[in-house]
Amino acid sequence: MTSIQDQIRETAAQLLSKGKADLVIGFSQGTRAMRTTPCFVTEADGAKQLVWNSYCSNNLAVYLPKCFALDPRLREQEPPPKVAIIAKGCDGRSAVELIKEQQVPRENLIIIAAPCEGMLDSDLAQQLVGQNEILSAEESNGTITVTDDTGKETRIERKDLLVEACRFCKHRAAPVHDIAIGKLGQTDGPLAPDERFEEFVKKSAAERWEQFCSELSKCILCNACRSACPNCYCKVCFANQTRPDWTGSGRKLSDVISFHLGRMFHQAGRCVDCGACVRACPMGIDLRTFTYKLVVDAKELFGHVAGLDLEQSPVLRTFNADDSDNFITEPE
Ligand code: SF4
Ligand code: SF4
Ligand code: SF4
Known part of the structure; x- marks a missing residue:
């Protein structure tokens, strides 16, 4: 075949x-x-x-x-x-x-x-193998056999090497x-929040804000997440449309937070949880917890899942009298 x-x-x-x-x-x-x-x-x-x-x-x-x-x-x-x-x-x-x-x-x-x-996540494989360079990897029956430059073989279960978003x-x-081409997998399915995400949503608004600021404090504003994201296609990003820029280019937390709040809210109802932004980040920042919150909210509050249907209106372009509005009136 x-x-x-x-x-x-x-x-x-x-x-x-x-x-x-x-x-x-x-x-x-x-x-x-x-x-x-x-x-x-x-x-x-x-x-x-x-x-x-x-x-x-x-x-x-x-x-x-x-x-x-x-x-x-x-x-x-x-x-x-x-x-x-x-x-x-x-x-x-x-x-x-x-x-x-x-x-x-x-x-x-x-x-x-x-x-x-x-x-599969090759960085994760490298961490499991250690310092020696990986020269090849063979996949068979759900197992990846990785050979490093000393000739040593390491066997890793496929499921343990999956990219986080996958x-x-x-x-x-x-x-x-x-x-x-070939036999395609599932095109739709229920959202599957993970434990880390579940922990995040259980927190109070103040604790979530603290986690957001703490995680983003590692950001160096390199814009790699923006460059990797298919949704960030503006010729000039909102962050750079004014002089001086809306956000500075240093590591001041207020600059970092305003950039990421703007970028993440622009993902509401549009993010497909591909994880490209996370993989691009040189600082290992957990962006997914926050973008996934928007994915879950779009689904739970408005029944909207991005990218499944050409006829479905963007979530922020439509209005229904029954739409939930307590995220505005009674934010937790
Ligand atoms: S996120 Fe993309 S790459 Fe990962 S399993 Fe889904 S379709 Fe495949
Ligand atoms: S996970 Fe969402 S925000 Fe990140 S690159 Fe993919 S679509 Fe963009
Ligand atoms: S890729 Fe990481 S370090 Fe660079 S701007 Fe995005 S979150 Fe900040």
């Missing part, structure tokens, strides 16, 4: 050779073991670089707004390109949000859904797609 990776390569090559796509966005092998890197293929011959394995964790939808960053008024003279994206559940859901927010023309996007069983993901297949 043809492997998923071969099917992805064949599909990409066909789309490019038949002129159905100008660009295919996928993954190629990284320079180190257990790593991949985003890959932009424009010629059919280049499709053989594409890989599909357990290390394709980046959310590729982050590149879509840049592909279509043409002034809409110029589009008649210069039509936007036709772009195909290899999509896990999270890439696909982000693509849906970007289409709804007019950042991506649906007719110019080909979503190629690929199966995802949860991606451990709780209930949307492993792109819910909207044009081409499906």
Whole structure:
């Protein structure tokens, strides 16, 4: 049977050779073991670089707004390109949000859904292996056998290496797609809060605020979380739209907090819990607890789950007389 990776390569090559796509966005092998890197293929011959394995964790939808960053008024003279994206559940859901927010023309996007069983965390594998460099990793029957540069083999259960967001993901297949490769997983499922999150929501508002400030006090305002997030596509971020900037560029807590409050609230009803921001953070900050609170609130207060349906209005654009408003009138 043809492997998923071969099917992805064949599909990409066909789309490019038949002129159905100008660009295919996928993954190629990284320079180190257990790593991949985003890959932009424009010629059919280049499709053989594409890989599909357990290390394709980046959310590729982050590149879509840049592909279509043409002034809409110029589009008649210069039509936007036709772009195909290899999509896990999270890439696909982000693509849906970007289409709804007019950042991506649906007719110019080909979503190629690929199966995802949860991606693996190579940094975690390195921590378990120790200081020696990992040279290779083989996956078989739920076990990863990692070989380091001394030749030592370490066996790790797949479930113990899952990326944090993947451990709780209930949307492993792109819910909207044009081409499906392999057997796709679940497209929808109940939210699955984890213990750390449960601890957070049990706290009082004052304790949550303390946790927020304490965690974010590690932030160096490098903006890597913003760059990795498909939802942060503004040409000039709100934080930098004024002179002087809304937020300073140092580590003053008030600057850090105002940046993150603004960025996180902009994620309400839009965040797909892909974890790209968390993985990008060089300071190891637990951003997920806070963005996941918005995911849970959007679901519990408004029945809204981001990225599942092209017809669903953004949560902050709709109003229903029965909508909960006690988060405003009686905040806990
Ligand atoms: S968040 Fe879900 S869809 Fe995305 S890589 Fe993890 S398991 Fe796959
Ligand atoms: S805020 Fe983080 S988890 Fe949410 S969509 Fe953006 S990168 Fe993904
Ligand atoms: S990536 Fe981490 S350190 Fe950089 S701005 Fe975001 S939270 Fe702060």
